[in-house]
Amino acid sequence: MATLAEKPADKVSAADFAYFNGENVKIETASSVLVSSSPYLNHPMLRQLVAQEVLRRNGKDLQSTAYIPEVAQIIHQIEDTPAVDALFARERTLNPDFAAWLDRRHLSNFTVDDVTGFAPGTLGATIHDFLTGSGYQIDYFFQGLVVKTDYDYYKKERVFTHDIEHMVTGLETDFASETGLIWANMESYYKTFSTELAAELTRFYSWLATKSNFKTNLYYPKVMPAYLESIRLGIEMGRAWKKPLLMVPWRDHLDWTIPQIREEYNIIGAPPSGHWAWTTAASRD
Secondary structure, three states: OOOOOOOOOOOOOHHHHHHHHOOOOOOOOOOOOOOOOOOOOOOHHHHHHHHHHHHOOOOOOOOOOOOHHHHHHHHHHHOOHHHHHHHHHHHHHHOHHHHHHHHHOOOOOOOOHHHOOOOOOEHHHHHHHHHHHOOOOOOOOOOOOOOOOHHHHHHHHHHHHHHHHHHHHOOOOOHHHHHHHHHHHHHHHHHHOOHHHHHHHHHHHHHHHHHHHHHHHHHOOOOHHHHHHHHHHHHHHHHHOOOOHHHOOHHHHOOOEHHHHHHHHOOOOOOOOOOOOHHHHHOOO
């Protein structure tokens, strides 16, 4: 088999290189290590993880969720936290509903006792079934974080509401549905918040979407149509929501049925249960 260097370059010509790279300017540096104007590109571990997680198959040796904590930690280490806090303060002045949600500061960290005794079909019963039968936990990230700032509150409530969003949207926990929920939230955030704050709040979503998109196209083309369908549905959903589902007071709706919640917050287009369940196995080797 020919190596990459030995393969004919008839698909990419010298004219192509000149067209795309002709105006590039070489910048000299005295640095003895890789350095750029991007703090993300400058981080050696982030470079390695981005390359690995975008290019690898979803093999049996690593879960598809492998290295999510590492990438999230690096992104948060690089971010300018005082600047993000300032964006929250500014958003308070622009969005009274958001300010009220931040002031209320109710956490959706439900326990089994909190959701025992609700009628079948209600949100409370659905959360109860999740906590007692799914094998997952509702507090799965930023465990131990003490809420002191608005940003802290966002990060913890973002964790607690993630699986509730699966329940009420019908976007389940399979591979394609997880993608749809990512795009629904990104659309909703950019629709609701200033672009600067939305960018901060969706940075990690963008990473998840990027790695899933590229590796699906590389290795799992049979899944790609469902993946694209989930993106389209997610964007349509998020655009229709009355507010980001993060900001819904879930403790006030434990005795509501899922259809009632969908009607109240304009959660449209929920796929039938199990619609994309096959995509999880189909996107693994």
